Amino acid sequence: MRAINYAAPTMVEDAVRILRENGAGARIFAGGTDLIVQVRENTRDVDVMVDAKGIEELTRVEIGADGSVTLGAAVPCYQIAGDDAIVAAFPGLIDAAGIIGGTAIQGRASLGGNLCNSSPAADGIPALIVHGATANIAGPDGRRSVAVADFCTGPGTNVLAAGEMLVSLTIPALVPNSGAHYLRFTPRNEMDIAVVGAGAQVVLDGDTIVSARIALGAVAPTPMYAAAADEALAGQPATEESYEAAAAAAQNAATPITDMRGTADFRNHLVAVLTKRALRGAVERAKGGAVNGR
Amino acid sequence: MAVTRDEPIKTDDFDVIGTSPVRHDGVDKVTGRALYGADIHLPGMAHGKVLRSPHAHAVIRAIDTSKAEALPGVVAVITGADFPDPGEHMTQAGEGGAQSIINKSADIMARGKAHYAGHPIAAVAARDLPTAEAALALIEVDYEVLPPVMSAEAAMAAGAPIIMPDLRTDEDGAELDGETNVSEHSVAEEGDLAAGFAAADFIIETEYFTSPVHQGYIEPMNGTAWWRGDGTLDIWGSSQGHFGIRGEVSELLLIPVSKIRVMPMEIGGGFGGKTTSYLEPLAAVLSRKSARPVKMTMTREEVLKATGPTPGTREKVKLGVSNAGKITAAHVNLYFEAGGFPGSVLGAGVITALSPYALENMRVDGYEVLVNKTHTGAYRAPGATMSEYAVETAVDEACERLGMDPTEFRLLNASQEGDLRVDGLPFPKMGTVETTRAIQDSAHWRTPLEPAAEPHLRRGRGMASGYWMNGGGMSSAQAIVNADGTVTLREGSMDIGGTRTSIAMQLAETLGIDVLDVIPVVPDTDSIAFTGVTGGSRTTYATGMAAQLAAEDVLRQMVAGLAEVWGVAADDIAYENSTFAAGDNAASFKEAAALLDDADILVTGKTSIAPTRPGPAIAVHAADVEVDIETGKVQILRYTAAQDVGTAIYPPYVEGQIQGGAVQGIGWALNEEYWYDDDGLLRNSTLLDYRMPTAPDVPMIDAVIVEVPNPGHPYGVRGVGEAPIVPPPAAIANAIYDAIGIRLRTLPMSPPRIIAALANNTKE
Structure with missing residues (x-):
């Protein structure tokens, strides 16, 4: 425990300058639900905490004319899960945004922070991946965008270079006859971290799966896009047999470990169970039905 | 004023006992004014x-x-x-x-x-x-x-690394030669074990494992010391x-x-x-x-890593059972991990293992073994939950074999007054039968379990009993009558569960006054006589009895004082309906306090006692579970906890103790465990990864209060706090078996274990 400097810039450019000037010791935070805990538990060394909540661009929610939504990186989960337009357009994203922490944490935690913390077990990241979301980044050399699927590089690490920060996330509109669903397994019903998480998005033509995206959490060094599972589903009927094939492909792609949250065998088993459940939910929504009341 | 010590002085017709007054410590706690160590x-x-x-x-x-x-x-x-x-x-x-x-x-x-x-x-x-x-x-x-040596089995294996080179095994009182990690082997035995097993129609023989689990108190350890010049x-x-x-x-x-x-x-x-x-x-x-x-406080990580959880255990149970449903013999081997130093709750585990049952032939062998884990300590009914979990699960296997309702089996074999405990002491009066009947008669047990809504969900019901002997020990109380007729109650027991009020209620009952006219105080160690720890479910019993006796002392002194003031003989003063009366003289308690104050007569009742008849607590629980056979997750659907509490002084507190104990037992059954890596390092020393249940993980626990008054206390009080943690692991294990047809013999019955058990079962 020691004294830490606190900065509260109001412009992205100022935040980038503070990051650049302070190097690795500076860290952006939105709700602080990960960062403050890490600093207190001595698992991350920080000299300057840069509060993103004063930057308007990072707290903005924009719904585009094309139906896409751009979420400021610091927009708290409760605001996302409480926004009727977002809930109606992206129920599969709400599946994740609505379970990151309990009610109190929801008021602070953001999907942007969830992405930048880059935990392999993050709930938000698989959901963003299956939605084909893009991370919009600002840095000393200007702005760039990276697919969320390519954002994380290892446990707690990502593509953000020195001086760079996440500004927002853009989620493209779902095409007609498509649906998405995310779910996780936790031994407790609340206040827990995913032992395995799975997200799915499908596009249907009648009862045929035109295309699909599957993403998994907590079974690899990063949340992972399981492309092989997509290939197993494309052009197949939306049936249990197809889900089984996708589940097997997802299991093949996963490389889980044994730790205090679960054994590798158990995680491997859950990959199949949750991939199938995620697919069933995504198909249900693609057909106009509801999952979890959405 | 005479009190018969053989029987409770009143069993009904209480004025204060059985009511739910505002708790004395409530305002300070809800307003944040209460001071904690930190x-x-x-x-x-x-x-x-x-x-x-x-x-x-x-x-x-x-x-x-x-x-x-x-x-x-x-x-x-x-x-x-x-x-x-x-x-x-x-x-x-x-x-x-x-x-x-x-x-x-x-x-x-x-x-x-x-x-x-x-x-x-x-x-x-x-x-x-x-x-x-x-x-x-x-x-x-x-x-x-x-x-490192990380389990009792590894520590007892030949060639195991030795943790304390000077340690010698205490073999039932004698010292064995040679280096060892086994600090103790104790034996408790009654009857003829071999004859008992020979008389059995069948034998159940099983083995169980449990992990260290923590008490999970929310306030971390702290201590501040000031060594003066x-x-x-x-x-x-x-x-x-x-x-x-x-x-x-x-x-x-x-x-x-x-x-x-x-x-x-x-x-x-x-x-x-x-x-x-x-x-x-x-x-x-x-x-x-x-x-x-100097002030010191622990972090949560320090609390989990370096304070005393309850021991991890290995347990072997052998039951001989007759086709008529009687246990003819029982032999239990307990192996308790003491942690890095000798000293554990093994003794209580030995005493409690078989105590719900009346047995003629029984033996419990207890082994205490050192391992490179934090030194273990006491946790709510210390030792009993592990040892009775093993026996109660084995008993369920016997019931299944017999095709007998598990409540009927328990009634047939119930331990009752006069039966011998494994250490040779006769049980006093206790509600084994009454509490089992309370579960039998409950809406829960009488309502058939409805099938699950989806094919991957399986439902089951189980029950189990629990025994805890409860404690007596030394307690002191002092009752000071103030001039305004209130009474300051100074008592030596730390209040960890509302005992200021439950003890004040016993004082108020005896004095015939409003409990809110009692001001209970727990003073420092220089300011009240010695009182033992608040543990062993002893406080409402022993310190409550001390307060009750202090109240009788107060009444004697007030009668003597009023005799002086009124000029009458003390024997002529009666105290009924909160009024002292002798001939034309009459005074309420408050009026009497004022009269005595005016006459410069001070009244302070006091007692220091060590009562020895706490009266055991019996808990019988029923659980309905739903198992997701795809994920291994167990949801508790319905839970009923019946308990013989003697006399419920403050019924909401009693229910709270029963519910709290049941929830801790549910956590122990399903998810709580110390998870060590290969280097012997605890890897889940946070409340995120040490998974105690949260409110969404448990249903409302239906507490059924059974009152079989304890003849060893003037108001029939039995300790309440510990027994309810004992039955849950076995009740839930039995319910899971009912749901999926597999016996889980390792705690916690976590999702990975259930999925692994289902996979093994399919292979077989």
């Missing part, structure tokens, strides 16, 4: 932190504290060398089992060897916490790392017994109890874990060395 701030106070071993098993070759001592702001650094040799006598601060004081001393500050990861190696006091933490990083320790020592902390802390610090630091004063602070949960000292002696030595008050 709220203490003293002039010139320094802050202490502990350097802990990063290794599970290591020889400490050398410790260099010079750089830490040189850091500006550091006021004291201590190691094991700063502690005296306290000798080898046995000590017992709480209900965690007796241990040698030299081992306790080496547990709170290592002497030459680290016995577990988290073992204190040195401690620092500094002007602020960041400086203390910086100083810890400057202490250089030269370790010779040794292979005159050699007196003041201590503030969070404990279940301030006299126990005083005694332990006295023995550890070789200073007389009369030089130590321990201030009772409010406590944020203990459940047995706060019956012994960890930080108080370190803070005291740091205070002596720095000549300042």
Whole structure:
């Protein structure tokens, strides 16, 4: 425990300058639900905490004319899960945004922070991946965008270079006859971290799966896009047999470990169970039905 | 005023007992005014932190504290060398089992060897916490790392690394030769085991494993000490017994109890874990060395890594059963992991294992084994949950074999007054039958379980019994009648579960006054006579009895005083309906208090007692579960907990104790465990990964209060707090079996274990 400097810039450019000037010791935070805990538990060394909540661009929610939504990186989960337009357009994203922490944490935690913390077990990241979301980044050399699927590089690490920060996330509109669903397994019903998480998005033509995206959490060094599972589903009927094939492909792609949250065998088993459940939910929504009341 | 001690003086017609008054400590707690140990701030106070071993098993070759001592702001650094040799006598601060004081001393500050990861190696006091933490990083320790021993089986294997080279096995009182990790083998036996098994129609023989689990109190351990220049020592902390802390610090630091004063602070949960000292002696030595008050608090990680959870165990059960459904013989082998030092709750595990049953032929072998884990301690009905989980699950297998309803089997074999416990003592009056019948008659047990809505969900129902002997012990109370007719009740028991009110109610009942006219106070150790730890479910019984007797003393003195004031014979004064009367003279309690005050007659009732007939508690629980066979997750659908509580003094408290115990038992059954890696390091030392149940994980626990008054207490009180944690693991294991047809014999019955069991079952 020691004294830490606190900065509260109001412009992205100022935040980038503070990051650049302070190097690795500076860290952006939105709700602080990960960062403050890490600093207190001595698992991350920080000299300057840069509060993103004063930057308007990072707290903005924009719904585009094309139906896409751009979420400021610091927009708290409760605001996302409480926004009727977002809930109606992206129920599969709400599946994740609505379970990151309990009610109190929801008021602070953001999907942007969830992405930048880059935990392999993050709930938000698989959901963003299956939605084909893009991370919009600002840095000393200007702005760039990276697919969320390519954002994380290892446990707690990502593509953000020195001086760079996440500004927002853009989620493209779902095409007609498509649906998405995310779910996780936790031994407790609340206040827990995913032992395995799975997200799915499908596009249907009648009862045929035109295309699909599957993403998994907590079974690899990063949340992972399981492309092989997509290939197993494309052009197949939306049936249990197809889900089984996708589940097997997802299991093949996963490389889980044994730790205090679960054994590798158990995680491997859950990959199949949750991939199938995620697919069933995504198909249900693609057909106009509801999952979890959405 | 005469009280018959053989039977409770009243069993109905109470005025105060059985009501639910506003609790005396309520306003301070809900307004944040209540002071806990960590709220203490003293002039010139320094802050202490502990350097802990990063290794599970290591020889400490050398410790260099010079750089830490040189850091500006550091006021004291201590190691094991700063502690005296306290000798080898046995000590017992709480209900965690007796241990040698030299081992306790080496547990709170290592002497030459680290016995577990988290073992204190040195401690620092500094002007602020960041400086203390910086100083810890400057202490250089030269370790010779040794292979750790992480289970009772591994520790007992030939060639196992030896944790304490001087340790010899205590073989039922005799000392065995040779190096060992087995500190004790005790035997309790009654009847003829071989004849009993020969008479059986069938034998059930099974083996079980449980993991260490923590009490999970929310307030972390803390201790503040101020060693004054005159050699007196003041201590503030969070404990279940301030006299126990005083005694332990006295023995550890070789200073007389009369030089130590321990201030009772409010406590944020203990459940047995706060019956012994960890930080108080370190803070005291740091205070002596720095000549300042020193405050120490643990982080959650320190609490989980380095305080005493309940032991992990291995248990073997052999039951001989007749086709008529009688247990003809029972033999239980218990292997308890003591942790890094000897001393554990094994003794209580031995006594309780078979106690729900009346048995003629029985034997329990208890083995206490050292492993490189934090030294274990007491946790709510210490030892009983593990040993009775094993027996209650084996009994369920016998019931299945017999095709007999498990409640009927328990009624047929129920232990009752006069039957012998395994240690040869006869059971006193207790409600084994009444409590089992309460479950049989419950809406829960009589309502068939509805099938699950989806094919991957399976439902099952199970039940189990639990026995806890409850404690007596030393208690003191003083009742001071104030001029306004209120009564200040000074009592020596730390209040960890609402006992200020439940004890005040017994005083008020006897005095015939409103309980809100009682002002209960728990004073420091200089200001009330000795009282034992709040543990063993003893407080409402023993200190309640002390208060009840103090009230009788008050009434005697008031009658004597009024006799003087009124000029009548004391024998002519009657006290009925809260009114003293003799002829034309009459005075309510308050009027009498004023009369006596006017006459300069002071009334202080007082008692110090050690009652010995606490009366056991019996708990019988029923659980409905739903198992997701795809994920292994178990959801508790319905839970009913019946318990013989003697007399329910404050029914909502009683229900709260039953519900709290059941929930802790549910956590133990399903998800709680100490998860060690291959190096013997605890990897889930946070409340995120040490998964205690949260509110969404448990249904409303339906508490059924059964009252079989305890003849050993004037109001029939039995201890309530511990028994309800005993049945849940077995009740849930039995329910899971009913749901999926597989016996889970390892706790916790976590999702990975259930999926692995289902997979193995499919293979077979």
